[in-house]
Amino acid sequence: MGFLKEVRQKLKSPKPDSRDIISAEDDEFESITVMSSVSSTSWTDDPVPEEVKNLPYYHGFLPRQDAEDMVIKVGDFLVRRSEVREGPKNEKTWMIMITIRVDTRGPEQVDHISVPWNPSKCAWECGRNNDQKKLGEFISKHIETQRSIMDDDNRYKLKHPVPRHNWQMRHAQVVKEKQIGHGAYGEVWKGYVRIDDERFLTCAIKCLPEGMISTMPQRLDFIKEAHVCRLLQHENIVKFRGIAIDEEPIMMLLEWCENGSLLDMLRNKGSQLTLADRTRFCMEAAQGLRYLEKNNVIHRDVAARNCLLNVDMVVKMADFGLSLASKFYKETKAETKMPIRWLAPESLGQNVFSSKTDVWSYGVLMNETVGRSPAEEDAKRDRDLHKRRNTVS
Numbered sequence: 001m002g003f004l005k006e007v008r009q010k011l012k013s014p015k016p017d018s019r020d021i022i023s024a025e026d027d028e029f030e031s032i033t034v035m036s037s038v039s040s041t042s043w044t045d046d047p048v049p050e051e052v053k054n055l056p057y058y059h060g061f062l063p064r065q066d067a068e069d070m071v072i073k074v075g076d077f078l079v080r081r082s083e084v085r086e087g088p089k090n091e092k093t094w095m096i097m098i099t100i101r102v103d104t105r106g107p108e109q110v111d112h113i114s115v116p117w118n119p120s121k122c123a124w125e126c127g128r129n130n131d132q133k134k135l136g137e138f139i140s141k142h143i144e145t146q147r148s149i150m151d152d153d154n155r156y157k158l159k160h161p162v163p164r165h166n167w168q169m170r171h172a173q174v175v176k177e178k179q180i181g182h183g184a185y186g187e188v189w190k191g192y193v194r195i196d197d198e199r200f201l202t203c204a205i206k207c208l209p210e211g212m213i214s215t216m217p218q219r220l221d222f223i224k225e226a227h228v229c230r231l232l233q234h235e236n237i238v239k240f241r242g243i244a245i246d247e248e249p250i251m252m253l254l255e256w257c258e259n260g261s262l263l264d265m266l267r268n269k270g271s272q273l274t275l276a277d278r279t280r281f282c283m284e285a286a287q288g289l290r291y292l293e294k295n296n297v298i299h300r301d302v303a304a305r306n307c308l309l310n311v312d313m314v315v316k317m318a319d320f321g322l323s324l325a326s327k328f329y330k331e332t333k334a335e336t337k338m339p340i341r342w343l344a345p346e347s348l349g350q351n352v353f354s355s356k357t358d359v360w361s362y363g364v365l366m367n368e369t370v371g372r373s374p375a376e377e378d379a380k381r382d383r384d385l386h387k388r389r390n391t392v393s
Contacts, residue, residue, distance in 0.1 A: 060247065143161070228323045257308035263307075327354060
């Protein structure tokens with residue numbers, strides 16, 4: 001599969017599926033398949049059992065659409081965790097799902113089976129009179145016997161477990177050492193990921209604030225950004241190291257850039273930078289931007305703060321939280337936070353974005369690098385623009 005086709009498929013902003021957000025106040029519960037009629041199907045406080053998290057085919061908070069893309073052949077399956085809202089207070093709880101491809105034809109090619117957890121028995125309700133202490137043993141038995149996991153439908157045979165990718169990290173592999181940044185988006189830490197008993201890799205760790213429970217849209221945005229970073233391979237683009245989505249907090253692991261952001265370098269050591277240094281920074285940022293344009297990716301947040309400098313002082317474009325795999329995009333959500341001072345006139349006036357609007361933002365980046373911060377003298381205009389767009393810079 002070519003880069004553009006893959007990035008377009010993966011980076012399309014996924015919407016929460018009605019069958020993944022279940023409310024007791026409507027009838028959407030019937031749109032998923034429930035393995036048992038037991039009433040206790042999910043939990044609020046208890047974490048996913050370690051036995052489930054350690055399964056080689058457990059994919060954590062993998063979004064529904066991504067799960068469907070990964071089960072290709074009949075009998076392919078994986079286990080994941082899904083968000084549920086239940087009760088009169090619409091309380092967020094969790095549910096374990098088995099995603100399985102049951103057929104290669106028709107609209108119902110893939111099904112999502114909820115596996116109810118019965119806390120009074122400390123067991124999984126896997127069919128009629130079939131309590132299982134360990135979900136992995138239940139699955140292994142059905143792979144071996146090739147019996148359907150659904151009592152009334154012979155199509156649900158587990159044949160091929162879909163393993164985790166090598167970039168899907170366990171939380172136990174990730175160690176946060178020092179917080180280096182924070183904001184509305186979350187936190188950034190310096191830390192490392194344990195590859196094996198002897199190998200460790202220093203990385204930047206992006207995550208939601210400690211103790212904050214993510215919402216489904218936040219997780220989808222986070223995973224979409226990880227897809228962008230994973231598929232981009234260029235010397236002037238920050239390297240993707242992995243993602244940990246088994247539990248909270250969800251973490252993205254990125255190349256560690258020792259010299260921080262270009263903005264901090266300009267502010268703290270600007271007097272030591274020559275015109276040749278600044279020109280090279282601009283050139284390297286342009287090379288990264290040219291790569292994005294060539295592959296039809298719109299960054300939408302080109303700025304000195306989002307350009308990092310590695311140990312060799314090479315510019316690495318970063319922060320793809322607003323990026324899109326498209327040649328042209330019109331923003332329809334007024335609440336989307338955008339970098340006002342860096343936006344092109346057509347983005348401000350018509351909410352449209354393209355590689356050309358990235359070029360405008362790059363011009364502002366050049367001004368930051370060789371001159372000063374954008375629109376420093378016109379704070380009132382900025383406040384007016386913020387008010388119009390209902391956003392922040």
